[in-house]
Amino acid sequence: MDDLEFRRRVIAQPHNEEQDIADYAKQDPEHQQFIEQMQELDDSLTQALDIPVPKGLADRILANTPEFNDEYNTPSNESQVNEAAEDNVINAQSRFKLGGTPLAMAASLLVAIGAFFFTSSEHNVAYGAGEHALTHIYHEINSLEKTNEISLQTVNEKFAELGGKLDELPGKVTYLMFCDFKGQRGLHLVFESDYGPMTVFIVPSKAQSFGIGDNDFSDQRFAGHIDRGPDADTILVASLGAPVDQYTSRINSAIRWLH
Secondary structure, eight states, X not given: OOHHHHXXXXXXXXXXXXXXXXXXXXXXXXXXXXXXXHHHHHHHHHHHHOOOOOTTHHHHHHHTOHHHHHHHOSGGGXXXXXXXXXXXXXXXXXXXXXXXXXXXXXXXXXXXXXXXXXXXXXXXXXXOHHHHHHHHHHHTGGGGGOOSOBOHHHHHHHHGGGXXXXXXXXXXXXXXXXXXXXXXXXXXXXXXXXXXXXXXXXXXXXXOXXXXXXXXXXXXXXXXXXXXXXXXXXXXXXXXXXXXXXXXXXXXXXXXXXX
16 A cells, blocks of 8 residues: 555545555555544534524425415324424424435545546646645645744754755744655645745656646635656645745755755
């Protein structure tokens, strides 16, 4: 099992208890953290969609149904009206109570389908690195709120697994982890700057370079810049108006590859 398969299966079934998933998660604390994040998201979806049926809803619906009123709106059929209302309350509860297992499975399936299209190799050909970076950030938006400092030594211990090191940092690093960036294992870190938190992805490009798409990209909230190099592609994303190209150059000038 590789990281991509692991993430796809966890996204599709966050509460998956299969042994191979558990064994793979034990290899890296970040894998277990990812499982917990997906489980929290799945639980949140279930809670948000668990909508109770308002009391008396069936009665109100029936009272406004002409066909029903024409047939049953007589004193002699009052018991039939009550029985029909009770039956409809039961049916409505079973139909509209959205917190059950079928809905959770459906929600997980929708998330899994979306994840598949964002990560499948065919889609990667047409899906630019900039768009993928933005999607990745929104998926882990809480990473921008971290404040605890991570040392340069800790950063380089992880970076060394990808064959590189940083001579210096452009700001206080507050978030650090490996990530699956379009099927490639990369380094994902967030650092503080004069323009707020900035996110940078450093993805080795020996196997695949993200040469498709513009160097600059943006949406209504973020702007980013891609620097494509012989050893790695560096993708930096920050708030609109930040000089992302300047910070990307600073990071690239500090990278050393351990050949």
